[in-house]
Amino acid sequence: MYDYKMSLDYMIKKARKAQRVIIVGASRSGKQLMRYLQNEKIDIEAFYDNNKELCGKDIEGIKIINPKNLKGIVKKAFYIIASVNYKDELERQLHEMGIQEEEIAIFYPEKSYQYYSDLEEAYYGAEIQDMYYRRFGHYLNLENPSTYNEKINWQKIYDKDERKTRLADKYLVREWVKETIGAKYLTHLYGAWDKAKDIDFSLLPESCVFKLNHGAGWNIIVNGGGMDKERICEKLDVWRKLNFAYFSLEMHYKNIKPKIICEEYMENTHGELYDYKVFCFHGEPKYIMFLADRLTSGLKMAFYDTEWKKMPFVYSYPMYEKEVPRPGSLEEMLEMSRRLSKGFSHVRVDWYSLPPDRLVFGEMTFTSYSGFCEWNPKEYDQILGDLI
Secondary structure (H helix, E strand, C coil): CCCHHHCHHHHHHHHHHCCEEEEECCCHHHHHHHHHHHHCCCCCCEEECCCCCCCCCEECCEEEECHHHHCCCCCCEEEEECCHHHHHHHHHHHHHCCCCHHHEEECCCCCCHHHHHCCCHHHHHHHHHHHHHHHHCCCCCCCCCCCHHHHHHHHHHHCCCHHHHHHHCCCCHHHHHHHHCCHHHCCCEEEEECCHHHCCHHHCCCEEEEEECCCCCCEEEEECCCCCHHHHHHHHHHHHCCCCHHHHCCHHHCCCCCCEEEEECCCCECCECCEEEEEEECCEEEEEEEEECCCCCCCEEEEEECCCCECCCEECCCECCCCCCCCCCHHHHHHHHHHHHCCCCEEEEEEEEECCCEEEEEEEECCHHHHCCCEECCHHHHHHHCCC
């Protein structure tokens, strides 16, 4: 069961009010917690650690003490256990020292998939804050969201629009596209299965793409040269059993029924497939993100406006410096994005433009980069946030 004391946000607030703060555990996790607290201008009294080899030493001037030698001495302190593997033993030890339950917290340096899947919904907001702080060193304003990242993270846990679940589903969204703009924009679908063992590989072409419909990045690209069927099935079954919602609390993924799909293989040149991702706000396209160099020097990004003028911002990836030719299908891409995004405050509609003039729908994404975009320059976090 989730305990409210595990939230980093809670710990920092309580540590500010405490007369003394003591980190229990002087290993890597303890040092990581020390950095978080110091970043918040919180003084640390000491480290407690049962490792005799560490006791008597210090970490950046903060002494390491064996708590067994100090039973009952240090009261009116806030104790944060930073050793998850020994948390039960350490918590019991603190109780034996006379430390009350409400003065003990547990720091999870890297929270697991299982941790989030067991989490009660009432604590999603605190955990979103925790995730964001760990990445950026400051908190989001979820009570009055203003920036792009704040609004995306607010929507992840508070927007209950069931259409998002249907349209984030890479299988069911095909029907939406067919109904809204026509089947000609869809990739060729070779098959869909509930389990990998049901796939008849003999019916599939040498080049194709396997995907799971209920997440992102769960793709296996096969481009000739034979298929390692056993490896493919093993990967697909591992992904099929996961719920993508519990990686960063993108809750519109939670109720998607997992399905394996196999689509046509596509490329522009030399194995590259150019992505055009149209950022739409209230049914109107505003910016097009272009991605390239996945297979060579590493993924790079560029943003263009709807007139194909290059914009001065990116997020989380380097700027793609080369000039990108205006796609011949740009006006069609924008119009189809306009139709698909109607009725949503924000959605990203992804496309592929294949020679000579084929426009292919990719997917609809409601929480770009899960709301953890590292905007460069930073002011574009606010500029795009104002559009939602």
